[in-house]
Structure formats: structure tokens, C-alpha cells
Amino acid sequence: MEVRDVRKTYHLPRGQTLKAVDGISLSVMPGEVLGLVGESGCGKSTLGRCLLRLTDVSSGQILFEGQDITHLSERALRPLRQQMQMVFQDSYASLNPRRRIGDLLAEPLKVHPGPDGRKRSRATIAARLHELMDLVSLPAAALDRYAHEFSGGQRQRINIARALALSPRLVVADEPVSALDVSVQAQIVNLFADLQARLGLTYVFVAHDLAVVRQISTRVAVMYLGAVVELGETDAVLHRPAHPYSAALTAAVPRPVVGAVRAAPLGGDIPSPVARPAGCRFHTRCPFVQGRCRTEEPALRRIGPSHSVACHFPLAEG
Numbered sequence: 001m002e003v004r005d006v007r008k009t010y011h012l013p014r015g016q017t018l019k020a021v022d023g024i025s026l027s028v029m030p031g032e033v034l035g036l037v038g039e040s041g042c043g044k045s046t047l048g049r050c051l052l053r054l055t056d057v058s059s060g061q062i063l064f065e066g067q068d069i070t071h072l073s074e075r076a077l078r079p080l081r082q083q084m085q086m087v088f089q090d091s092y093a094s095l096n097p098r099r100r101i102g103d104l105l106a107e108p109l110k111v112h113p114g115p116d117g118r119k120r121s122r123a124t125i126a127a128r129l130h131e132l133m134d135l136v137s138l139p140a141a142a143l144d145r146y147a148h149e150f151s152g153g154q155r156q157r158i159n160i161a162r163a164l165a166l167s168p169r170l171v172v173a174d175e176p177v178s179a180l181d182v183s184v185q186a187q188i189v190n191l192f193a194d195l196q197a198r199l200g201l202t203y204v205f206v207a208h209d210l211a212v213v214r215q216i217s218t219r220v221a222v223m224y225l226g227a228v229v230e231l232g233e234t235d236a237v238l239h240r241p242a243h244p245y246s247a248a249l250t251a252a253v254p255r256p257v258v259g260a261v262r263a264a265p266l267g268g269d270i271p272s273p274v275a276r277p278a279g280c281r282f283h284t285r286c287p288f289v290q291g292r293c294r295t296e297e298p299a300l301r302r303i304g305p306s307h308s309v310a311c312h313f314p315l316a317e318g
């Protein structure tokens, strides 16, 4: 997937505009896991929804396997919907409480034709449902039960099974473990990793803390106030963060990261995205702010073969 200068602006009452996604460019390579991190409200979910065209983008371009999908109609998007799926944070809200899990999982299989272009038979659907339960390590008996009969972790397994029903190539997981107990989080992250390896999936994995992203991501994009401020391989961003904001996030990870720049915990609140600061969007909270940062917005620039940062005075090079 190729994302070019994508923007999503919300128009609020009283004529205010909120730039939830403010000019993001990045690519997601086949088979990789791109972690998307940042504090609440920085635009991670909005970007995830833009990628899958679950919301319209205000400007920019999104290409999926070379095809420009930015303005495709819902009808034209339909065959592509099978290839791109989303797993949401709230496992309960996304499962209709009145329907059996088997019915919920069968729905996409009934709506979309099979790989041969024909409607799937009942037997094919039944076999696929068993396969899906197997993939997410739930017993087949779960198909006859209702969402409320499961724990949060089990419900998230069901959501993952539903996302995988049509054998997508790209999965956007929007904070899929944030609502779970810590011990269950690790199991679900492991399940994502295992499925990725077995099925050759590509993920955009949204999380608000680096500890989760570190477990699973190939590369990490750090977002702040609607923009990507650092993008690079997970190890580089975690061990040699170049942006003061990434450094602060790294410092907040409970387990110490050996050799990481230790920055002081971040002070101050995130500025309102309605009134974004001039110059560098992070300058109001940056412990290293200088004059230029207040007036001139730093572009995302390369500091290594696959490491970019939007900072006039990066903490690390390469």
C-alpha cells in the first residue's frame, strides 16, 4: 500500500477545522508489519480507516497493489474489500450480541463470491468456519454460541477470525489489544504474529504504546498531531530514536531499552488539533526546542537507509 500526502479534515461546528491526518506519506510492503504509534487523538485510527477507505480522505492518494483506490465508489471497492480487512479495539461492540458466532462469521462468506467467482455452497462455508476457528485456536463449538459467552480475549479471536474469513492480504488492526488484560494482550499479539507467518499477511498494527508494537512490528511510524514524525525499522526507532517525541515514548516503556536515549517524561498536554502550533508541531513540549522550531515546520527527511525523521535537530543519525 502506498500513501501519498493523505489528509483528513473534519469540519466542526462554528467553522473550525480539525486536521486529524495532516499530510501523511508512507508505504506498507507486502509481508511486513507496520506499527503505528502515538498518544490518543494523534490520528492513528483515522489514518487506519482512510487506508481501508472506511472513511473518505480529504486529499492525497492511496494506492493498493498499484491501483489508486482514493476515490473508488463503494461498488468498485467491493472486490478489494476482500483483500483489506480491519480488526477493531472494542471486541464486543463489533459483534452483534443477538447472532451466533457462526452466523456472524458466515456473513462475509455469503456476501462475497468465492475465489471461483461463484456463490459459496453451505458446505464450503461450514468447512471454512471450522478452519477459521482452528486458525484462532477456538473450539468449533464456539460457532453455536453468542458474543457475551466469551471473554475479551476470546472475542478478539472471533473478530480476528471474521477479518480473516475472506483471506485478506492486508489487515489493519486498530488497537486490537488495548482493551485486554496485560496477560491476554501477549497471547493475542502472539496470535497476530503466528497468523502473519502462517498466512503471509501484511499488517498495519495500531497501538498507543511501543511495548506492544515492539513485539510484532517490522517498522514503526510514530505519529504526533496528525503527522508521522519518525519512521524506521523497529530496532532503530526503539534503540536510537531520532525524534524527541519518539525518545519520550521509548522512555515510557516499562522495560528499559538497552542503549536507548533516555528522555525525560513528556510534560504538558497535547495541543488541540484544531489549533496546531506553528513551526514544528511538537515544539511546545520538546525539551530541546530552539528558535527555528517555533517558526519552521521540519519535513520528514531521511537520516538512514530506511529511517526518516521530521526534526530540525534529531537526536540520532541513521
Ligand SMILES: Nc1ncnc2c1ncn2[C@@H]1O[C@H](COP(=O)(O)OP(=O)(O)OP(=O)(O)O)[C@@H](O)[C@H]1O
Pocket: 010, 018, 019, 020, 038, 039, 040, 041, 042, 043, 044, 045, 046, 047, 208, 273
Ligand atoms: N468523526 C469525527 N469528527 C470530528 N473529529 C473527529 C472525528 N473522528 C476523530 N476526530 C478527531 O480526530 C483526531 C484524531 O482521532 P483518532 O481517533 O484518529 O486518533 P487516535 O490516535 O486513533 O486516538 P485514540 O487512540 O484515542 O483512538 C482527534 O482529535 C479526534 O477527536
